[in-house]
Amino acid sequence: MTRRRRAPRSVLLVATVAMIFLALPLVGLLQRMPWTNLGHLLGDQAILDSLRVSLLISVIAASLVLVLGTPLAWVLGRVRLPLRRLVRSLVLLPMVLPPVVGGTALLFALGRRGLIGQWLERWFDLTLPFTMAGAVVAATFVALPFYVVTVEGALRTTRDEHEQLAATLGAGPLVVLRRVTIPRVLPAMGAGLALAWARALGEFGATITFAGNLPGRTRTLPLATFQALESDPEAALALSLVLLAVSLAVLVPTRDRWLPTR
Template identity: 60%
Template sequence: MEVGSPPPGGRGPHHRDPHHRGPHHTGPHRWGAAVNRRAPWVLVLPALVALVFLVLPVAGLLVRAPWSTLGTRLAQPEILDALRLSVVCATLATVFCLILGVPLAWVLARVSFPGHRLVRALVTVPLVLPPVVGGVALLLVLGRSGLVGQWLYRWFGVSLPFTTAGVVVAEAFVALPFLVVSVEGALRAADLRYEDAAATLGASRWTTFRRVTLPLIAPGIGAGAVLCWARALGEFGATITFAGNFPGRTQTMPLAVYLALENDPQAAIVLSLVLLAVSVVVLSGLRGRWVS
């Protein structure tokens, strides 16, 4: 046998067996791929119960909906007022959250300072705080005799509770953490080499943030803004506690649903369908970011 000739069978040192599955094999049986196998009933049955538990209330809402008079009911003045107020307040709350939330997320993601973990925990407290408790806290701080509200009223004559501005404040309080968490995650996932390259080329910190960082995290900001808007639109507890339930002034759609349940259940179903449609649209927009 000559030196360098392949061994019997034609398999040299660099021969690859076509049936060999290496560590980087990406065939149909790669890690994480769905495998068609028989699931145990001990898992299937609870899964089916959970699915029915989640889907049945929505199905009941659709079945009991007054489809024949849906258009007429949506055109009623009280429903239109609640819908208009909800959209306007949720949009203003989202803008408020964007103005304050994006810088806060940048500080949490890029700046190291003593008490960083404590500050981040405080920012996310409204995520787990009962909304009614949040409304009470806002009253104690921003009420006419509150820690800050008394000075606002004494110096500027501004009283936030039980006003449309109070609705915006309550919605922003409960929705802001959703935006901050989303943007902070996008900042941590962004490649810092682009920012370093911009700084090396002489760009200031503000220019780097505006021309480099913002485009990188734009998808995260968009997803956070959509989620923030949806959360503000569906807020109930903090709004009714801090702003009250006055038609045309502070009565948003969730509050209108609550009030209509006693007097006009069909109107409550119609408003619930609107909120359900908004939820479906939000989930469809975020599906590529969360579900896939």
């Protein structure tokens, strides 16, 4: 049994400053919150429209993340690809890429004159920029890595004896995946999906660049918050509280997958 070491006072001091630095903005936000007028602010039709748009976009994006991300995570976690490191780096790139750059890249790839967008419009009469579908694409682009990384990590650390046993008993690859693999990584899938949904709900830069800020169509909660800062700071505070509550609701049940436990 190891004994806990006492941290030097200088380290404790710096750590305390860091914690205060992280907590102070939240304290300031809650301190300025118009609690007495909160119900009226959140009942405003413009805010309700932004909430509806955000929920619709984030739920569709999360569904796409689940459909696209699960096979991708399985390939990265279980298949020995010759270019697996390159593929993994490509998957991780949206996590570190500035969202505005991601939106710009989507615009030049899927815009009306983009690499693929021009053919989508010509063949299918489909235009993505500055539409709700475009907002879904932007949200999916930034949220997908959070799900893939979480599920891939679970697949890489989960032993495959049960999968081998099921295969020797005659189960096909799809049956093994559906009956054995997925149930064992289901908690990681839930955690990853929650993180991806929260990331899609809070997306700003890629959305405003690729899909714009159109009321009732692409104006999500983050965009409405930014818009309200100029004209109605109390509404911006109320919207910030909603997003903060969502972040906490996602963090609390999933924190054990990201933080070490004793």
